[in-house]
Amino acid sequence: MKMTDKLFRAIMRNLHAYVLLINRDFTVFYTNYYDITGAVKPAETGRVGDILRCNNALSAAGGCGTHDLCEHCPVRNAIENAFVVQKNFTDLAAILNLRDSEGRTTECNAYVSGEYMEIEDRDCMVITVHDITRLKQVEAELKLAREKAENADRSKSVFLANMSHEIRTPLNAIVGFSELLASASTDEEKTQFLEIVQSNNEMLQQLIADILDLSKIEAGTLEFVFSDVDINQMMSDLEQQFRMRVAELGSGVQIVREASEKEYTMHTDRNRLAQVVSNFMTNALKFT
Structure with a gap:
């Protein structure tokens, strides 16, 4: 007993x-x-x-x-x-x-x-x-993790879809102005076309880098490179890059930039800042 x-x-x-x-x-x-x-x-x-x-x-x-x-x-x-x-x-x-x-x-x-x-x-x-309090907590954590994973997957798909479109713009500019460069009659025209080709080449390189950075974003290891950035020059480069895109739209939309006589320098990551401004301009073109 x-x-x-x-x-x-x-x-x-x-x-x-x-x-x-x-x-x-x-x-x-x-x-x-x-x-x-x-x-x-x-x-x-x-x-x-x-x-x-x-x-x-x-x-x-x-x-x-x-x-x-x-x-x-x-x-x-x-x-x-x-x-x-x-x-x-x-x-x-x-x-x-x-x-x-x-x-x-x-x-x-x-x-x-x-x-x-x-x-x-x-x-x-x-x-x-x-x-079952702990079990409920684990279920909630798993649900949140699943939602985050699904959102990340959707964001990645949207990002890649946007990138495929974004890549076409600098490619078209490089091809188009390369052809114009071949038929340019003055040194001034050649210099102008070369600058546009170079600017779009840099834009294309940045887009490719952004795609490669996607894996770093997912892993949380994306790095920033800080330097003194000439804001006026950066905006001028972006203006040239987007003029070709505006011309392709043919909707009467114009890119207007008021050049500043003052120098503006910011200590930041130039590529990331340019990408942010580029995203704003891209959205403006899409919804204008």
Whole structure:
């Protein structure tokens, strides 16, 4: 008998669930709650809410079942109904507001089950409470991670689709002005066409670098190269790059840049800043 009792208590201690044997008025005759949590066991046996340290039970002078909110408790209602029909219930999802040893109220996500039985001609029920709070947290983290991955995948697809379009603009400029360069009659025209070809060549190189940087963005290892950037020169280069694109649209849209006589220098990553401005201008062209 002692061996059986020791085995039973060992099993109860190592269950990943709270087990309570109760009667119709919710008085607890046995529980492994104190063995699992290490909480101090009171001198007198309490009711379910008292044992589990339900916030409503501890807030009411009469304990479990006497708080105004107790009549709305889904766990209490399920247990009472199970006693009436003398049947079991399983996996009732509930959020229990429990109070810890420091008096703080915490939400405990749980599955609650009840098995009706008669012991010595008395109606009893074994209540099992599975704490799934950590499981819910993991589920939420996995859901968030999945959403982030899906958003990243969509962003990557949009990025690559945009890049395929963006690449055509400098390529067309390089091809077009290379042909004009071959037929240019003056040194001034040749110089102008060469500058445009060179500017679009740099733009094409940057676009290719952006595509290659995609893997760095995903890995979180994208690096920035800081230097003193001539803002006027950068804007002039962008103006030349976008003039070809505006000409291709043929919609009457014009690129207007008011040149500044003052010098503006910013210590930043030129390529990243140029890409930001380029994105603004691209969106302006798309939606104008």
